Amino acid sequence: xxxxxxHGRIIQAAxxxxxxxxxxxxxxxxxxxxxxxxxxxxxxxxxxxYDILITIFEEEMxxxxxxxxxxxxxxxxxxxxxxxxxxxxxxxxxxxxDLAEIIQVELRQSSKFMKEYRNxxxxxxxxxISNIVKEGQKKGLFRKDVMPGIFKRAYFGAxxxxxxxxxxxSKKKYGVKTAARQISHFFLxxxxxxxxxxxxxxxxxxxAKKTKSTKK
Numbered sequence: 253x254x255x256x257x258x259h260g261r262i263i264q265a266a267x268x269x270x271x272x273x274x275x276x277x278x279x280x281x282x283x284x285x286x287x288x289x290x291x292x293x294x295x296x297x298x299x300x301x302y303d304i305l306i307t308i309f310e311e312e313m314x315x316x317x318x319x320x321x322x323x324x325x326x327x328x329x330x331x332x333x334x335x336x337x338x339x340x341x342x343x344x345x346x347x348x349x350d351l352a353e354i355i356q357v358e359l360r361q362s363s364k365f366m367k368e369y370r371n372x373x374x375x376x377x378x379x380x381i382s383n384i385v386k387e388g389q390k391k392g393l394f395r396k397d398v399m400p401g402i403f404k405r406a407y408f409g410a411x412x413x414x415x416x417x418x419x420x421x422s423k424k425k426y427g428v429k430t431a432a433r434q435i436s437h438f439f440l441x442x443x444x445x446x447x448x449x450x451x452x453x454x455x456x457x458x459x460a461k462k463t464k465s466t467k468k
Contacts, residue, residue, distance in 0.1 A: 330388035
């Protein structure tokens with residue numbers, strides 16, 4: 253078996269085991285069994301269980317970032333880009349619930365991860381939002397007084413809370429597209445300088461009928 257194949261199988265096995273048992277309750281032996289490799293093989297690629305968790309985050313976040321950037325490149329409308337980002341973020345729960353659970357729950361329960369890990373991938377992910385805001389400001393669509401650094405954390409926070417709710421809840425009252433549209437529009441209404449160009453043609457409203465005024 254190729255080195256890359258074994259590495260990938262261990263990562264995918266760890267995602268299943270961590271999501272199923274929780275990070276702290278999972279054992280290397282369980283990951284090895286899920287990946288169909290010997291226990292000792294795990295240590296050829298990773299130092300310990302924490303090392304596997306960090307690798308999962310870095311590799312999977314790298315894939316997510318690449319996917320988001322690819323989708324954003326399909327439009328030059330910053331308003332659309334915010335909604336696309338929201339849709340891509342929220343879609344993770346549907347595409348890979350096990351991975352979403354690890355990112356939303358297990359990572360945050362690791363004090364070592366939260367305190368010691370220099371989270372460059374997460375910073376890169378948030379910077380995508382910041383860049384969209386700067387682009388919108390440059391095009392005169394978003395207010396100049398909006399601080400991208402504050403906005404990116406507030407916007408991510410709203411999406412993150414929705415994702416966390418879906419991970420922990422067995423039922424969803426509304427779909428991913430609806431939630432993405434609602435959240436992006438909530439924020440857009442607060443930062444717009446002028447109406448955003450719509451990707452869809454809107455029907456022209458009929459002019460209101462004039463009422464005859466009576467002179468006194």
